[in-house]
Amino acid sequence: MIRFENAVFEYIRRDDEGNVEGITRALDDVSVHIKRGEFVAVLGANGSGKSTFAKHINGLLVPEEGKVFVGGLDTSDDNNLLKIRQMAGMVFQNPDNQIIAQTVEEDVAFGPENMGVPTDEMQQRVDEALEKVGLIAEKDNSPNRLSGGQKQRVAIAGVLAMKPECIIFDESTAMLDPAGRKEVIATAHELNKNNNITVILITHYMNEAMGADRILVMDHGKIVMDGTPRQIFSKPEEIRKYKLEVPEITELAYRLHKAGAPMPAFVLDEDEFMEAIRSAKAAGALS
Amino acid sequence: MSIILDHVSHIYNPGTTFEKRALDDISLVIPDGEFIGLIGHTGSGKSTLIQHLNGLLKPSSGNIFFNGQSIFDNDFKMKDLRREVGLVFQYPEYQLFEVSVIKDVLFGPNNLGMKTLDAEVAAYAALKSVGIDESLLDVSPLDLSGGQKRRVAIAGVLAMKPKVLVLDEPAAGLDPLGRREILDTIANIRKEQNITVILVSHSMEDVAQYVERIIVMNKGKIAMDDTPQEVYSHDEELQAMGLDIPEITRLFLRLKKEGYRLPTDVFTVDQAYEAMMK
Amino acid sequence: MLRDITIGQYYPSGSIIHRLDPRVKFAGTFVYIVSLFVFKTFWGFLPAAVWLITLVIMARIPVKYLLKGLRPMLFLLLFMAAMNLLMTPGEVIGQWWIIKVTKEGIRSAAFMSLRLALLIMGSSLMTYTTTPTALTAAMEHIFRPLKIIRVPVHELAMMMSIALRFIPILLEETDRIMKAQQARGADFESGGLIKRAKAMLPILVPLFVSAFRRAGDLAQAMEARCYHGGKGRTKLHPLKYKLRDIIAYIIMIGYLVGCIFIP
Incomplete structure (x- = not known):
């Protein structure tokens, strides 16, 4: 579905006279392949290049060296751009700054309108998309009156109405409260499961990555770790090297394990922790 | 500086179709030197509440006393209140406007009419306490990283030497390391300067390990006001208000239910590790 | 709380006037304004006033709202009235110091104020019955040439x-x-x-x-989201004339012709 081949992208900072002050390699020789239907979380500290990575997937940025292919199409060919953007939709960070129209329904229609979808089909697409994110009742309302989580779901519907194969969440939960974050993450999982949409979730909340099929960790423009949550989070020392944290319960289990307690080195969540405690007790290893 | 809220209500746009009761009969005592977490989901009234603490909003009904003096007294000096109670808004970096870091931090002290030298000393000290390096003093705030901008903005309020510091979501939008750093910085400032700190957040996780008292707001009312340990034991009520308790605390509550004798005032991995290894 | 304030002054009542195509309302407002300037006598305002009142009733806009629309313009209204009152030469009926009030002055002040008031109320009727979105769409359409x-x-x-x-x-x-x-x-x-x-x-x-x-x-x-300018763009709610819009146009033409030829 998505293939990065030795992609390089640099930001050049210039001073007032236009002289080069410094160069940041936001993507440094990145090669990765993401399969259709995968749920991939991309983790990394601020400035690790994860947002730049996201913007390459729908052609907002094009690599300076190497290639990026989406659905087999080369993003550096301008003729492919509209098709790529339809296939790989994006949901951004700030809920207010990505809603264009004055009613929910018209905003969802914005993408299909740009694609030239015939009017008869448009209403159906819009209704279906709003139905999927559970906001059909807000159809005629102003987006300004919605909560942060709801606004992000409108943005998701806006992408869905374009019938994408992949949705990229570029830190879409960073500005939301815990309830809003849950809404967005749950929606992402539903679309992945029920509609076989490939999800790329860029986030710095470790917990949100726990439900992913696969995690990519980025640091200084490189993909430094690539594996299942189990593989990634059972290496807390390495994770911390990249200025990230391990979810607290996972960390607790790991430390207990290292201290010789009857605990596995990795537990995914609260339930697994309880499970481990119970089996330790059954084995008589726990008082 | 003690603050007493006496049956305070606040209504936005009274008498119109947009009328909204944001605060509903709030009574609250904030004594000197406390470290308080003010928790509530978006729209619970916590932002409205903190704007009452430095006089940006006045109650529609009820009264507020600062050091015993009513906000409605004729000789009440609003300027003094702004000096005493420093309020750091959410995403404070969006208020930076000066050409250099130091000038921006000096904005508050100068507005209060502090003498040049005093103002500068206060500004330098404030920048130091938030961990901004001296080499950045003459840099434009717009050229700083997100985390640095936020520190400068907090220093801008600290430089006014407030006795009460209120911060609205100081860690919002930062990565895990940035979040921890900023909260540690605030905890240090409170320890060094011995001031009252009110940390506003919609996340229990962030405030749990720092504060000694948690005020939970819901629908414009105070739903709970107690020690963290006591507040977290009402897990289900909190969830009904759209709030979470720290993961570790929730795990311990569950373990306790299954019959393990474990403490419930455990909020961090370190504390949990200690408790379980015993 | 400021977010709750809608820009413009749309007053949703769901009347037939609200449901008309915004282009019709644009044209209607234009015709109405033209008609106000065709008349030279007080009697001429009668059809315009009847036209306006009929529309207001049909649109189910409270009179209070309509008068509220006048308030920001009150200064302009009074200023114009005063200028006309004092500057029109003619038969003097009262004089204090250098201020002269003439019979023609009173007449012209009343005439101009009435015309301006009708004009403001008429155009605010359009903003009361049309959402800003629809207004924008109509303008895009009308100015397409x-x-x-x-x-x-x-x-x-x-x-x-x-x-x-x-x-x-x-x-x-x-x-x-x-x-x-x-x-x-x-x-x-x-x-x-x-x-x-x-x-x-x-x-x-x-x-x-x-x-x-x-x-x-x-x-x-x-x-x-694939935005690339207006080329090849379709619309969720394209403007389409319905029967009621055509009827509205016919009535409008009738009104205009009547206004021009009856005096």
Whole structure:
């Protein structure tokens, strides 16, 4: 579905006279392949290049060296751009700054309108998309009156109405409260499961990555770790090297394990922790 | 500086179709030197509440006393209140406007009419306490990283030497390391300067390990006001208000239910590790 | 709370007037204004007034609202009345010091005020019954021929509709920045003109920075959703004339012809 081949992208900072002050390699020789239907979380500290990575997937940025292919199409060919953007939709960070129209329904229609979808089909697409994110009742309302989580779901519907194969969440939960974050993450999982949409979730909340099929960790423009949550989070020392944290319960289990307690080195969540405690007790290893 | 809220209500746009009761009969005592977490989901009234603490909003009904003096007294000096109670808004970096870091931090002290030298000393000290390096003093705030901008903005309020510091979501939008750093910085400032700190957040996780008292707001009312340990034991009520308790605390509550004798005032991995290894 | 204030003054009542095509309402307002300038006598205002009252009743707009629309224009109205009252030469009926009031003056003052009042009420009827979105769509449609002379009609309409969406957000942001600076001891209320103007700087700079950041974000979000100008674009709710719109046009033409030939 998505293939990065030795992609390089640099930001050049210039001073007032236009002289080069410094160069940041936001993507440094990145090669990765993401399969259709995968749920991939991309983790990394601020400035690790994860947002730049996201913007390459729908052609907002094009690599300076190497290639990026989406659905087999080369993003550096301008003729492919509209098709790529339809296939790989994006949901951004700030809920207010990505809603264009004055009613929910018209905003969802914005993408299909740009694609030239015939009017008869448009209403159906819009209704279906709003139905999927559970906001059909807000159809005629102003987006300004919605909560942060709801606004992000409108943005998701806006992408869905374009019938994408992949949705990229570029830190879409960073500005939301815990309830809003849950809404967005749950929606992402539903679309992945029920509609076989490939999800790329860029986030710095470790917990949100726990439900992913696969995690990519980025640091200084490189993909430094690539594996299942189990593989990634059972290496807390390495994770911390990249200025990230391990979810607290996972960390607790790991430390207990290292201290010789009857605990596995990795537990995914609260339930697994309880499970481990119970089996330790059954084995008589726990008082 | 003690603050007493006496049956305070606040209504936005009274008498119109947009009328909204944001605060509903709030009574609250904030004594000197406390470290308080003010928790509530978006729209619970916590932002409205903190704007009452430095006089940006006045109650529609009820009264507020600062050091015993009513906000409605004729000789009440609003300027003094702004000096005493420093309020750091959410995403404070969006208020930076000066050409250099130091000038921006000096904005508050100068507005209060502090003498040049005093103002500068206060500004330098404030920048130091938030961990901004001296080499950045003459840099434009717009050229700083997100985390640095936020520190400068907090220093801008600290430089006014407030006795009460209120911060609205100081860690919002930062990565895990940035979040921890900023909260540690605030905890240090409170320890060094011995001031009252009110940390506003919609996340229990962030405030749990720092504060000694948690005020939970819901629908414009105070739903709970107690020690963290006591507040977290009402897990289900909190969830009904759209709030979470720290993961570790929730795990311990569950373990306790299954019959393990474990403490419930455990909020961090370190504390949990200690408790379980015993 | 500022977000709740809608820009414009749309008053939803769901009447037949509300449901008319916005282009019809545009044309209707135009015809109505023309008719006001055709008349030279007081009697001429009678059909215009009847026309307006009929529409207001049909649109189910409370009279209170209509009069409220006059309020911001009150100064202009009084000023014009005063100018006409005092500046019109003719048969003097009263004189104090250098102020002369003539019979013609009274007549012309009353005539002009009535015309202006009818004009304001008529055009506010359009904004009461049409959403800003529909107004923008109508303008895009009506001015489409200007594309030939390279006026970027679609882009202007898009800009207008984005502005309409962001005005409440930026208003709220202004409020927030003002409060943040007030919390840092800024004082916007006292001092002379220059001091006050200077005090605006801490609000304006962050506001501009934020507006540019939002503009950048929005441009990117639009691009990501395949926006590439007006070419090949379809619409969710394209403007389409219905029977009632055609009837409205016919009535309108009747009204205009009547107004021109009856006197």
